[in-house]
Amino acid sequence: MSLFPAVEFLKSVAAPGQFPQDDGREVAVAGRSNAGKSSAINALLARKGLARISRTPGRTQLYNYFQLAPGLRLVDLPGYGHAKVNAAVRESWGPLGEALRQRDSFAALLLVVDIRRGVGELDLAMLDWAGRPAHVLLAKADKLPQAQAMRALKEAQAVLAAHGSCQLFSAHKGTGLEDARRALRGLLKEITPAE
Ligand code: GDP
Numbered sequence: 001m002s003l004f005p006a007v008e009f010l011k012s013v014a015a016p017g018q019f020p021q022d023d024g025r026e027v028a029v030a031g032r033s034n035a036g037k038s039s040a041i042n043a044l045l046a047r048k049g050l051a052r053i054s055r056t057p058g059r060t061q062l063y064n065y066f067q068l069a070p071g072l073r074l075v076d077l078p079g080y081g082h083a084k085v086n087a088a089v090r091e092s093w094g095p096l097g098e099a100l101r102q103r104d105s106f107a108a109l110l111l112v113v114d115i116r117r118g119v120g121e122l123d124l125a126m127l128d129w130a131g132r133p134a135h136v137l138l139a140k141a142d143k144l145p146q147a148q149a150m151r152a153l154k155e156a157q158a159v160l161a162a163h164g165s166c167q168l169f170s171a172h173k174g175t176g177l178e179d180a181r182r183a184l185r186g187l188l189k190e191i192t193p194a195e
Pocket of ligand 1: 036139140171172
C-alpha cells in the first residue's frame, strides 16, 4: 500500500516567483549528489521513477515539487557536492533558497547522506541553513556490514546531536523504509511518529 496513493508531480521551480502557493505543509529533501536521494524518494513514495520524471540534464538547479496529498508537498532540492552548488549552499542557496526558507509551509528537512561518507560539513551547513526539524537517512546501508553500519549510525547521531534524528536506510533492500515513512509523515505532521 502506497504511503500517498495520489502522489503526483506538481512543478519544477526555477525562480522565486514560481513556487506553489504557500499553504499546507512541505518537506524538503536534500543531500549530496549521488547520496541516494532520488532512490529514497521513489522508495518512500513507492513510485519507481517519480523523482526522475522532471530531471532535465544540465538543469540541476530546479526545485521539483510533488503533491503528496492535498496541502502536503515534498520538494526535491538540487543535489550538492559540485563546486558550483557548494558555493550556492554557502551563500544560503541564493534567491531560490531564500524564497523557500521564508515559506511558512516549509515544515522540515529530510536529509539523505551516503552512509559511507557520513554526515559532512555541507550536510551540517544544509541543516543550519534550513533551521527546521530534520530527519537524516543514512542511505545505502546495505553497502556496509551490519556492525559497520551500526557504528556509522552512532557516529552520525553524535555529529547530528540537536540537529535532528537519523536512521539506517536502504532503498535497494528496504532497510528502514517503514521508519523513514513514519518519519516523513511525522515531519509533515500528518500523524505523530510513534517514537
Ligand atoms: P541522487 O543523486 O542522490 O539522487 O542518488 P540516486 O538515487 O540517483 O543514487 C545514486 C547511486 O546510488 C545510483 O547508482 C543508485 O543505484 C545507488 N543507490 C541508491 N540507493 C541505494 C541503496 O539503497 N543501496 C545501494 N547499494 N545503492 C544505492
